[in-house]
Amino acid sequence: MYLQTIEEEQATGRVAENYEKQKAQLGFVMEAAKCFTARPDLLPIYTDFSDRIRAGFSLGLREWRLITLIAAKHIPSTYCSHVYSKQLIGDLGSKAAVLALQRDFRTAGLPDRDVEMLAYAEKIARDASRISQADIDRLRQVGFSDRQICDIALCAAFRCFVSRFFDAVGAGTEAVFIDDDAEFRTAMSVGRPL
16 A cells, blocks of 8 residues: 555544444455545545445346456456456356456457446446447347446446556555455456566
8 A cells, every 4th residue: 555544453433333344344444444444534435436336236136246357357447357257257157257257358258238237337437429329229239228427427437436546555455355366366366476
């Protein structure tokens, strides 16, 4: 971490509450949380906002992870690629499936609906100014509602913000998210080196 942040033993108030909640879920506090404490008032705001986006997300957790991995690839965010690729192994059934998705989601054997969703997320991460009505129409044609389209956009754009912030302040990928397999580890290291 490039900035001075609040360590667990120094945490008080809402920062301590957020840390305790994350420790109960994961067994540790992620650097992604700690980095917001260079301005202590931000961690509770970030956590509340993130929790609300996820609580109201009209698609499943699998879709959240798919969108995030594709956005992270194009940001590029090594941190988020490693975190979400580990979670996607269970969703997709194997490391090979995650590698195929990360290489090219269009040829990874996903349903057309997922491919359209990820094409939209990819376009958001690369250059959202290029999105047109035609992109939205394609999503509607494969069955997405406007609320779901909004949520895809929100998930991808949110990832762009937080991933860039994590890199900008030096949040590093925790060892638990780094795979032992060299091919997998290399494929997910899309930005800053581990």
